[in-house]
Structures are given as C-alpha cells and as structure tokens.
Amino acid sequence: MGNLLGKKVAVLGAGSWGTAFSIVLADAGNDVCIWARREEVAASINESHENTDYLAGIELPRAISSTHDPEQALAGADVVVLAVPSQSLRENLPTFLPYVDDEAVLVSLMKGVELGTLKRMSEVIAEVGDIAEDRIAVVSGPNLAREIARREPAASVVACADEGVATSLQKRLHSPAFRPYTSVDVLGCEYGGAYKNVVALCVGMAVGQGFGDNTTASLITRGLAETARLAMNLGANPLTLMGLAGLGDLVATCSSPLSRNRTFGEKLGQGMTVEEIYASTRQVAEGAKSCSSLRALAARTGIDAPIVDAVDEVVQGRLTTSQLMDAFISRDTKAELS
Ligand SMILES: NC(=O)c1ccc[n+]([C@@H]2O[C@H](COP(=O)([O-])OP(=O)(O)OC[C@H]3O[C@@H](n4cnc5c(N)ncnc54)[C@H](O)[C@@H]3O)[C@@H](O)[C@H]2O)c1
Numbered sequence: 336m337g338n339l340l341g342k343k344v345a346v347l348g349a350g351s352w353g354t355a356f357s358i359v360l361a362d363a364g365n366d367v368c369i370w371a372r373r374e375e376v377a378a379s380i381n382e383s384h385e386n387t388d389y390l391a392g393i394e395l396p397r398a399i400s401s402t403h404d405p406e407q408a409l410a411g412a413d414v415v416v417l418a419v420p421s422q423s424l425r426e427n428l429p430t431f432l433p434y435v436d437d438e439a440v441l442v443s444l445m446k447g448v449e450l451g452t453l454k455r456m457s458e459v460i461a462e463v464g465d466i467a468e469d470r471i472a473v474v475s476g477p478n479l480a481r482e483i484a485r486r487e488p489a490a491s492v493v494a495c496a497d498e499g500v501a502t503s504l505q506k507r508l509h510s511p512a513f514r515p516y517t518s519v520d521v522l523g524c525e526y527g528g529a530y531k532n533v534v535a536l537c538v539g540m541a542v543g544q545g546f547g548d549n550t551t552a553s554l555i556t557r558g559l560a561e562t563a564r565l566a567m568n569l570g571a572n573p574l575t576l577m578g579l580a581g582l583g584d585l586v587a588t589c590s591s592p593l594s595r596n597r598t599f600g601e602k603l604g605q606g607m608t609v610e611e612i613y614a615s616t617r618q619v620a621e622g623a624k625s626c627s628s629l630r631a632l633a634a635r636t637g638i639d640a641p642i643v644d645a646v647d648e649v650v651q652g653r654l655t656t657s658q659l660m661d662a663f664i665s666r667d668t669k670a671e672l673s
C-alpha cells in the first residue's frame with residue numbers, strides 16, 4: 336500500500352462536489368469516470384461535457400466521462416472517490432463494493448455523521464466494506480464546489496492513517512489551482528467537516544434575521560470552540576481544528592452565499608419552514624441531518640454543545656430562529672477558555 340501509480344479514478348456521485356472534484360482530478364492528470372445515479376446526468380456529462388443539473392455553465396475536461404453503471408465506473412480504478420450524501424452512503428455501498436479492486440484506496444469527500452450509528456463516513460466504509468484504515472482516506476477543506484470548478488486557487492487536506500497513502504493521493508490531486516496537504520488525523524478532519532455545516536446553518540439563521548458581522552463572528556468562534564471540544568475529546572489533534580479542515584472550512588462555509596448549509600439557515604431565519612426549503616432545492620445541506628447525530632454524539636460524550644443543540648431544536652421545529660440568539664446570550668455565563 337502507498338504507491339498509487341495508476342491513472343484511473345472512479346468518482347461515485349455526480350453532484351456538485353463529485354463533479355467539481357473530478358475537474359481537480361482531471362487537471363492533475365487522472366482519467367476520471369463519474370458514476371451518476373441518474374442516466375440523464377451521465378448523458379449530459381458525456382454528450383455536452385457539462386453537468387447541467389449541478390454545475391451548469393462549467394465546461395468539463397475531456398478526461399472526464401460518466402456512466403450509470405457502477406461496474407463500468409469502477410473498472411481499473413485504483414482510487415475510488417465517494418461523493419454521495421452522507422445519510423445515503425450505507426445504502427449505496429453494496430452497489431459499489433463488488434466492483435472495487437482489492438488494492439484500491441477509497442476516498443471520502445463527505446461531510447456528515449450518520450444518524451443512528453453516530454459514525455463518521457470513514458467508519459461506515461470500513462464497517463460495510465470490511466476495509467482496513469490504511470485503504471481509507473478523506474479529503475476535506477475550504478472547497479466550495481463552484482469556486483473549485485472555476486479553478487479559483489484553494490487548499491485542502493488529504494488524510495489517511497497511512498501517511499504513505501496520503502502522500503500518494505496528494506500527488507494524484509495536486510493540480511495548478513488545488514493544493515492538497517497531507518495529514519494522518521482522519522477523525523479530526525471528519526469532525527471538522529461535519530461540524531462546520533451545523534455552525535454554518537446557525538450563522539445563516541442569524542444572517543436571515545438581519546444580524547451583522549459581530550453576531551456571525553461570535554458564532555463562528557464559539558462554533559470552533561465547540562467543534563474542538565467534541566473532536567479533541569474523541570481523539571482529534573487540536574491543530575487539525577485550527578487548520579484547513581477545521582477553521583479554514585468553517586470560515587469559508589459560514590461566510591459564503593454559495594454554501595448550501597448557510598443558505599438553508601438563512602431561509603429558516605427568513606421564515607421558511609424546513610419542508611419548504613427541502614422542496615425548493617435538490618442539493619444536500621448535510622448539517623440539517625448531522626445536527627441531530629452530532630448532538631447525540633456530544634450528549635453521549637458528555638460535552639456541552641449549545642450550537643448543535645439549538646440548531647437541532649430549530650430543525651425539529653421546537654425552537655424558532657427568533658428565539659435562537661436569546662437562547663445563546665441568556666445561557667449561564669462562564670470563562671471563555673472553559
Ligand atoms: N458542494 C460542495 O461544495 C462540497 C464541498 C466539499 C464537500 N462536500 C460534501 O460532498 C458530499 C456530496 O455533496 P454534493 O455537494 O456533491 O451534493 P449534491 O447535493 O450537489 O449532490 C449529491 C449527489 O448525490 C446524488 N444522490 C442524492 N441522493 C442520493 C442517494 N440516496 N443515493 C445516491 N446518490 C444520491 C444526487 O443525485 C447527486 O448526484 C456531501 O457530504 C458534502 O458535504 C460538498
């Protein structure tokens with residue numbers, strides 16, 4: 336393990352990030368085949384070199400093809416990238432795993448924690464596929480799909496328990512506009528990625544009510560404290576949370592109108608219901624589900640997590656967004672570094 340010298344990468348999931356990440360891979364010299372759940376999406380990629388449903392207006396490199404057939408997508412791939420919504424990973428894996436090469440490395444792009452099991456995506460892959468941790472990696476960082484697809488410069492983290500595998504993947508991903516750093520802290524990257532989505536929902540709720548930069552900066556900072564408290568308790572390196580997969584992604588997601596999580600929160604803050612928001616978009620806002628799993632994980636771990644608690648209450652319809660900030664401000668006062 337450690338020498339990924341092949342050229343073909345299978346990307347499983349033809350949404351915004353699966354498609355944008357395929358551009359990175361193609362620019363870095365890989366041949367990419369995207370598995371699309373819907374045949375018409377595969378046809379659009381093959382025939383017009385555009386994913387009109389998820390990344391309209393972006394021309395895809397000719398090194399990218401697509402198919403609805405998992406066997407065809409995975410044939411000859413030594414790197415397998417998973418980019419489906421987190422809560423659908425477990426049900427999708429049996430479709431893919433029979434065609435995954437025994438030596439292939441699986442790379443999770445997903446930023447969520449599974450409801451019910453409270454597992455990270457790499458844990459779900461390991462469990463369902465009975466795959467060793469040195470064959471599972473994650474890529475996580477401040478990587479809003481449309482900016483990456485436009486080849487705006489960005490950095491990210493590729494993490495694997497086996498540093499050699501992370502370094503091999505780094506070489507396969509390094510493109511003119513995309514700079515990957517290696518890490519062995521898979522857990523820290525995954526909690527950073529899942530948690531920032533919930534904080535972005537919260538920031539969106541504040542923005543939707545008309546609050547300004549003091550409010551959002553306060554939420555981002557306390558959100559980072561909350562993320563670090565839980566992730567460190569579960570074994571993360573604190574410096575991961577200060578890095579690209581922690582603070583970097585938190586800032587990008589909470590600041591950008593491109594973020595689906597922030598937008599979801601903003602619509603709640605403006606008075607839309609959860610059901611109306613789901614009906615208004617096809618794209619996933621992972622935080623609307625992971626707020627419940629992270630809340631349960633924090634409770635199980637005995638960690639104080641007021642932001643995930645409050646976001647989950649709003650998503651479940653038990654708290655209004657106008658009660659949200661009051662719920663934070665009126666909490667018992669304490670030391671910042673407690
Ligand atoms: N979009 C980004 O900027 C971005 C960046 C980094 C990480 N991510 C993460 O990548 C993952 C995928 O996000 P995305 O942005 O591509 O989402 P998306 O909503 O744009 O696309 C999701 C894709 O999964 C498919 N899909 C939906 N339900 C499915 C199911 N039940 N089974 C199989 N496929 C299903 C959709 O058809 C679509 O192709 C998420 O975990 C997200 O947090 C997204």
Ligand SMILES: O=P(O)(O)OC[C@H](O)CO
Binds near residue numbers: 532587594597620621
């Ligand atoms: O659009 P969002 O909110 O899913 O965020 C996208 C990426 O995770 C940003 O790094």
